[in-house]
Amino acid sequence: MTAELNGNKMDARPNFDKEFSFAKRTTCLRINLDTILSNIGILKAQCSNHTDVIAVIKANAYGHGSVEVARYLSRHGIHHFAVAAPSEGKVLRQAGVTDFIQVFGNANEVEIPDLLENKLVPTVATIEFLQLWAEKLRLNKENNGLISNDGSNVHTHVGSVVIKVDSGMSRNGCQPEDLVSLIKFCLGNGVHVHSIMTHFSQAWDDPDFTKIQLETFLKAASPYRKHGIKLHTANSAGIIQGFGVDLDFIRPGIAIYGQPLDNMPSTIAQYEELGLRPAMAWLARPTLIKTVGPGQVVGYDQTYKCKEEEIVATFPVGYADGYNRLLSGKGLITTIYGTPCPVIGRVSMDAITVKLHKDTACQDYYILQDDFTSANSTTQMANELKTITYEVCTSLSQRLPRLYIGDGKLYTERTNSL
Ligand SMILES: Cc1ncc(COP(=O)(O)O)c(C=O)c1O
Structure with a gap:
């Protein structure tokens, strides 16, 4: 024709x-959610059997649309998500997403009302935040019982925190030596610690530095596993290069969308070999x-x-x-x-x-x-x-x-x- x-x-x-x-x-983005799920399967296959996925869907799921990505993944057995701001978590809650949603970054006092109202899990680096958080949880419990563990996905994590350790990137997270006091505070004040995490700065092409980061993190955080606290470190680069893939979670972002970490032909070749697709x-x-x-x-x-x-x-x-x-x-x-x-x-x-x-x-x-x-x-x-x-x-x-x-x-x- x-x-x-x-x-x-x-x-x-x-x-x-x-x-x-x-x-x-007459213009639109066409997003293949089945491809995203397949990419996640490929990444999971690089990890231990017990390792679960926190799908990183901040920045509107890297442009792909966080609501539809979360809804679809949730229907297909992914029940942990991460965003970068409470407002991003709120959008997901308003769309009916009931799964665990972590908010990356160093949590701040001004975010507490939105975090609690939307049952979001903050990423914490300071004792000051924990003190305010514990106080708010106590008041909420007394006043209206908002914070309850009723067994459904959302409520299980209300009030929980993720503690982040800075293992060498010097950006977010507490210093490794401060972790002990943060955890002690949580254990003593009824704040549930879902997990302890760190973030790699150059897992793709600096294995020596990444190894030091991982060792620094594990030295500080491993003792708390016996309290049921989970550990996670690996972003897309970490997963593909095999760092932190035997811990409790991985946190892939860019690779679940099939987008290469950098523009090098060797990176693309590696993606193709693994079967990752945009x-x-x-x-x-x-x-x-x-x-x-x-x-x-x-x-x-x-x-x-x-x-x-x-x-x-x-x-x-x-x-x-x-x-x-x-x-x-x-x-x-x-x-x-x-x-x-x-x-x-x-x-x-x-x-x-x-x-x-x-x-x-x-x-x-x-x-x-x-x-x-x-x-x-x-x-x-x-x-x-x-x-x-x-x-x-x-x-x-x-x-x-x-x-x-x-x-x-x-x-x-x-x-x-x-
Ligand atoms: C703490 C944290 N974890 C995981 C990710 C996912 O990283 P990537 O998209 O490189 O997989 C990010 C993204 O910036 C992050 O900030």
Whole structure:
């Protein structure tokens, strides 16, 4: 089948008709939740049988949509999640997620009302916070019995804390020698310690330093395992490189989304060998296609001048959606068949302009491909922007509609009620 687009014969099949009619826009992220689950399975297979997963879904699940990711994973047996701010946990609670939700970072007094109200588990580094927390728990218990262990997932962890030890990153967590007083305070004041954790700073490519971090942590924290307190250390890099994979939990983030930790070919090769795959693609269809004559300019600031008659397509995607303005005149998107098409002129807030070729132009395009090597994979885009896939993914804005493939079905955030 062909479509007449501005006088050019364009192949219109295959296309993203179904996706765009679901999304009610001609751009959307398509997120494969089954791939996320498969990636988690691959990571778990690197660990001891008893090791459980805390799925890191902060920053809107690295751009993938924390509510749908959590709902789906919870349905598939993942019952521990981590976010970076109480507000992120609140969104999940309001969406009906009842599982354990840890809030990373050094917990602060001002966060206590939101943490308690939403039954979130803080990550604690100071005795001062613990004193305030214990006092609030006591008052709550006296006043309205909010803090109770009724056996359901949420309530089991109300009032619990995770204590974080700084094993060498010098960012979050208490000093190893302070752990003893924090734990003593908790044991003596009825504060349940769910677990003790640390975080690796360079598990991917500095095994010597990571080993020192792990040893420092274990020396400080291991004695408390006999109290039933669990231990965890490993982020994605730690898991893949085998650090802390025999402890009680792992805390993978970027790798569950199938995004490489860095842009090195060797990292991609390792992901491919393990079977990890990106879970997200960004789809779009031009809102307008026009033929522009030689000498005519395109976009803000006239940075692109047509040399000949050119086909210019406008897509409803801009820097406010997470398509970085530094990709002006540099970005590449691909046709649905994989042919690269250059972004010409400035990236605007809500639009990009792309040069199409009449022989390869089609109806629908990938802004981001769900592979590792296309010119518009997140890895290649991160390379172009001199950043990492983490930033490319977490920059994808809330206003982009997200569609989900879960258990083989395609659905939107709106239609997937619990
Ligand atoms: C404490 C902690 N654990 C785990 C993670 C997950 O890290 P990654 O996305 O590299 O797997 C993060 C992310 O920054 C983190 O801050």
